[in-house]
Amino acid sequence: MIELKDVHKSFGRVEVLKGITASVQKGEVVCIIGPSGSGKSTILRCINGLESYDRGEIGIEGLKVDRDAPSIVNIRTQVSMVFQRFNLFPHRTALENVIEGPLFVKKEPRAQAFERGRALLARVGLAEKADVHPPQLSGGQQQRVAIARALAMQPKAILFDEPTSALDPELVGEVLNVMQRLASEGMTMVIVTHEIAFAREVADRLIFMRDGVVVEEGPARQVIDNPQEAATRAFLSHFHRTGALPPATTAS
Numbered sequence: 001m002i003e004l005k006d007v008h009k010s011f012g013r014v015e016v017l018k019g020i021t022a023s024v025q026k027g028e029v030v031c032i033i034g035p036s037g038s039g040k041s042t043i044l045r046c047i048n049g050l051e052s053y054d055r056g057e058i059g060i061e062g063l064k065v066d067r068d069a070p071s072i073v074n075i076r077t078q079v080s081m082v083f084q085r086f087n088l089f090p091h092r093t094a095l096e097n098v099i100e101g102p103l104f105v106k107k108e109p110r111a112q113a114f115e116r117g118r119a120l121l122a123r124v125g126l127a128e129k130a131d132v133h134p135p136q137l138s139g140g141q142q143q144r145v146a147i148a149r150a151l152a153m154q155p156k157a158i159l160f161d162e163p164t165s166a167l168d169p170e171l172v173g174e175v176l177n178v179m180q181r182l183a184s185e186g187m188t189m190v191i192v193t194h195e196i197a198f199a200r201e202v203a204d205r206l207i208f209m210r211d212g213v214v215v216e217e218g219p220a221r222q223v224i225d226n227p228q229e230a231a232t233r234a235f236l237s238h239f240h241r242t243g244a245l246p247p248a249t250t251a252s
């Protein structure tokens with residue numbers, strides 16, 4: 001469903017993606033892990049056209065992703081994104097946030113959008129919060145609203161960029177549970193995360209990135225339990241020892 005071929009991307013003189021080749025099948029859950037600055041967010045942003053890339057090709061169901069082509073509007077409705085910091089409209093209720101895309105981008109009839117919006121909020125465990133504004137919700141609740149909003153576009157895939165990193169530890173579980181449920185329902189998902197245990201449990205495949213390249217990839221359990229590359233081993237062992245991310249790699 002998502003295909004990256006030798007994707008290169010520079011910011012100024014710094015090449016941050018140095019030839020990324022990867023693919024995601026329909027229904028697959030792929031987690032991307034790696035040190036800060038390795039290019040994880042940039043990949044997600046290139047996949048749904050928030051960012052342009054310089055060389056190589058990204059395709060979604062055979063359609064080329066080109067940030068500057070008219071087709072990008074179509075691609076963005078098919079590939080939703082969930083960010084670390086929720087990005088909800090504070091002056092709109094949870095329900096209004098969820099139905100924004102269906103109403104204004106997809107031109108869905110109002111009654112239908114409201115009904116689907118309520119059902120989606122129920123699906124993420126927030127049926128009672130439909131009329132509440134985001135500042136009155138916990139971080140975990142806000143992120144679940146953001147997931148409902150992503151689902152409201154009936155996307156073919158959802159990209160998650162560290163969806164739980166901004167949350168207090170006790171709120172991480174409720175968001176991961178919703179994501180795990182989506183995965184088991186067959187949603188195609190690409191997840192940048194530092195939740196290694198979650199990745200091991202939920203991901204079909206794991207990609208370890210460092211300094212703009214894919215260092216290692218494979219079945220999630222295999223890569224986490226038995227990493228083949230020294231860099232992967234170092235990253236994971238730091239994680240297991242300290243429960244924290246290793247310091248950022250210096251740009252080479």
Ligand SMILES: Nc1ncnc2c1ncn2[C@@H]1O[C@H](COP(=O)(O)OP(=O)(O)OP(=O)(O)O)[C@@H](O)[C@H]1O
Binds near residue numbers: 035039040041
């Ligand atoms: N808009 C930008 N302009 C200039 N440099 C950028 C921009 N966005 C990202 N970069 C640089 O590109 C590199 C990759 O950034 P990216 O955000 O993709 O890393 P990441 O793996 O997501 O890191 P983190 O784990 O900290 O989120 C970094 O060195 C970053 O400073």
Ligand SMILES: [Mg+2]
Binds near residue numbers: 040042
């Ligand atoms: Mg990032």
